[in-house]
Amino acid sequence: MAIDHLDGRIIVLLAEEPRIGVLEMSRRLGVARGTVQARLDRLRSNGVIRGFGPQVDPAALGYPVTAFATLQIRQGQGADVRAHLATVPEVLELLTTTGSGDMLCRLVARSNADLQRVIDRVVGFDGIVRASTTIVMETPVPLRVIPLVEQAAREGRPAGA
Amino acid sequence: MAIDHLDGRIIVLLAEEPRIGVLEMSRRLGVARGTVQARLDRLRSNGVIRGFGPQVDPAALGYPVTAFATLQIRQGQGADVRAHLATVPEVLELLTTTGSGDMLCRLVARSNADLQRVIDRVVGFDGIVRASTTIVMETPVPLRVIPLVEQAAREGRPAGA
């Protein structure tokens, strides 16, 4: 659960050059290949590294519009709404939150006009009382984890074991 | 920009078993290795596949609390605020949006108590007028793209070329 400096460097290296391979990593980090391999295994079984799936860009797929919808759910309909939203491909993420809205929903669409279609499909469901939508314009900081990894590595054990 | 059925299957396969390799993919898909390789190259240069970086779980790193902050920015201070937020590791994502709030900010923290520290650091900056925060409780649909890829593949050219 806590990662040390070496773990951090492994993750950063992997993020910068995903095709790098264990051997080359061990060379650059100045440790034995077995060490890198063991660290990686540990990071994966710890769940720190979930996987290496391809990072797909919805915009390049033809969905350049991103929006967030805040949904208010009718009491007791939560499970149904989740199941419904899970079937909509344009729903990239669904979160339940504190506050007035009950759920936060990340959407993509082919265009602003198409967004209307997506929203209609999302909210066209019984359990949803109200929805309010904001469109994303820019993304000054795209989803990232590396700075957090670096911080966690600094705060972890100094550097050695 | 438009992907066909084979592209879709490649991406899905890669998402399910990232370590699979081009050769094994070509076997499972029933096409020549060169074809898979060419498709992958194209998908990467198209930007559809951004990369294969490790997917790190903030929770496993010790940051189990996720929150969204809506920020109102003082006129003309946008750039400064962005630069400021980019330096905060706990800021995983920053978006500018339409609507009353000006920016939407995805945060993580070590605990609910720690979230206060993070928020203080985030909003402790001149250009930010007001901030409202919602804490994420559950994640019924974790960030995903595969359903979208499948839909895009269906809508693309039938199956062949």
Add this chain to the structure above:
DNA sequence: GCATCCGCTGGGCAATCTGTTCAGCGGTAC
């Protein structure tokens, strides 16, 4: 109609990496 272009096939090549195992060597904890 005919030539050209493009994508896929199926083969082969050397070079490289992987997964795995081993013994040895500290440093730490008990």
Add this chain to the structure above:
DNA sequence: GTACCGCTGAACAGATTGCCCAGCGGATGC
């Protein structure tokens, strides 16, 4: 003092990669 744990450095066979080639078929353009 002893046992445990992590790292090192090396070895091995097996598999994969990157790269090349010629041939084939359909679609495009003239």
